Amino acid sequence: MNDLLPVIGVLALVALLAVVVFRKPAGHPVSSPIEPLPTASPARREPFEGTEEILQKMNEGVLLVDAGMRPTFANRAARTLLGLDDVLLPARLPLPELVTIAKEASAGAGPGEGEVAAFYPQRATFRVQAAPLESGAVMITLLDVTDEHKSQRIRREFVAHASHELKSPVASLQTLAEAVVEALPDDAVAAERFAGRLMGETDRLAKLITDLLDLSRLEDPTRPPEAACDLAAVARRETSHAEAAAHGSGIGLASDVDGPLMIKGDPQQLSLLIRNLIENAIRYTPSGGSVGITARRDGDSVLLEVTDDGPGIPQEARGRIFERFYRLDKGRSRDRGGTGLGLAIVKHVAELHRGTIEVGGELGEGSVFTVTLPALGAPAPETSRAVSGPGSSTVLPIDQHKETV
Template sequence: MRETEVELPRGRGLEPLGVRVRAAPLGVSGHAVMQVEDVTESHRLANVRRDFVANVSHELKTPVGALSLLAEAMLDAVDDPAAIQRFAERIRHESGRLGRLVQELIELSRLQGADPLPEPVAVPVDRVVSEVVDRTRTVAEGKSITVVSGGERGLIVEGNENQLVSAIVNLVENAVTYSPERTRVAIGTRRRGHLIEISVSDQGMGIGEADLDRIFERFYRADPARSRATGGTGLGLAIVKHIATNHGGSVDVWSVEGSGSTFTLRLPDPGCDSPGFEDFDALEDLDRLAEFSGDETEPKGSNGRAELGPSDPDDLSGPVGPENRTKTDADATERADAHEAANADAAPQASAEEDPGTEPRADRPTAVTRGEA
């Protein structure tokens, strides 16, 4: 009996299909019996559990440690009412941050669960955008930032409205956090081919190229000090990525330092037949990836898993790595157009009191980095 595990690509944005293959020769010369088992879900859950424990253990240290130190400081300052008030305010801040972290961990865990998208329904994009603007108004007004919306009306996507609102709220709040005061955050919508695009564009500091590859990772912060100061958890963009994937879509970012950023959520248009990836013959892939030989003593690949290498042209699993990214003027122009469109489409909805000096920049970078879900 020989056993190996293989991963079969299912298309960009989808997790590869994990397969365990067992094979044994039969008494008849030249014949063998093969058992194929889908282990995708068990592998995914094991990875989720491992990552969850590792990440949570690390992230909870900071707020829990801060609360402990602040409590000790309060005990030492019982005769100083001003100090006690100051420490109490810090405790309130840290406990709020801890509460947000726990809430977002629960949300992320649910999105990675066995049924991440229960009962998808038709969702009006206009209603999603309206709800997002309403929810983010207070935090934006705190920095004198105007949240405007515009673009194509009457668009419909299929999915879970609460999840979609949560994704766009995360993008808008992130834009507000990293934008200077008295600027504008624009939400733009449009139909592009077989996709519905919802873009959130800001006039902030932009994102460095070194950070673009990692901003959708859980707990990753491009500016850790600022994230701590604002109560950021480092989970917002990871939540957006999982929501996009659960809806069969993707999220990517256009950004250049000093020129702002545009995050674009791309979702399938239910009114169009989405062009799928080419079907493959599962048996041929099994033969190619897990050839059985009576003389074979070790499974292929590291850790007993036969995996497609990064140079394999059939590897359609997961994000495009830095070595495979194409940075062309055409790609740059497309992202710059999306950035400008989100601002331009929203312009008619802007407040009359808005400072005319906050018009979005029209600079077009020569490079762009994608961050697909």
């Protein structure tokens, strides 16, 4: 029923237009699909002109076709969606699927409807609905659902990836649990070894679930209240928490944080950002290497930088590393405890705080992640889309009213 609301609304607006366009005065010879209208008084033409103005300003595409399926009217939205000329109408509908739907409606089998894929002027998907009019014409409405389909595809891919990631540790847990049960009576050493691996897989599963929940909260359109927050204090706290993991892996952890560094934001989300950057750096830094965390004021901005001695990130991958479940080396990343969600969480937090994140460093010499956030009291930066360029990959804040998955 909800899908029919656009048609019902447009029908009310277009009814008068259709009657006027297809009206044929008695005794007037038929020489073309569209007859010239007889001279009308200003008062009589006013409703038609007002209705057409409304139709032209609608975001939905509206088409009228006669009984021969020839277009007689198209509003601006329909012309844009279908790539039609600004003045001239085509002799027939540009997509065969539109003709089929319009004919179904014209045959009186109820409103014709369906989804149509178009490849010109760009790839797009339209939800199409058609309704017959008393004049014999058919009204067609076009609703662009390309973004909706994209969101659905992203959600399907997300569920598929999440299911795959969850399946692996669950299968390992089952296998290890069986091995522990079998080894307990005869081999205490083997049982202890299997139990240790069992705990490791349990930790991995718990981390994945935690990251999924964190990402879900970050994608909630309801933003948490913002307050003055000292990023330096958050950075020092997260660095302190990471010391044990770094030293346990034989990695040095150096911190150079000026403070206070006041920004407007959510301390818990900023903790997630810094924690995931540090964990990512430790994960890819070999034993004997070092990870650095610096934070400082730079004009109207606060800069946070995390460096590592890992393998670095190839230029061609820098535009994708913030995607959920994307891994440069899937096997090695899983072995090191990564869930594939850490950098996606970092990106979301940066966007929610109107910031940017850049990736630098030379291949084979480590990576540099730089987060730039507006300092408290600084003018808000312009909203922009994600871009990437040579030497760095920059994720800029995205309009929070547009999606995302």
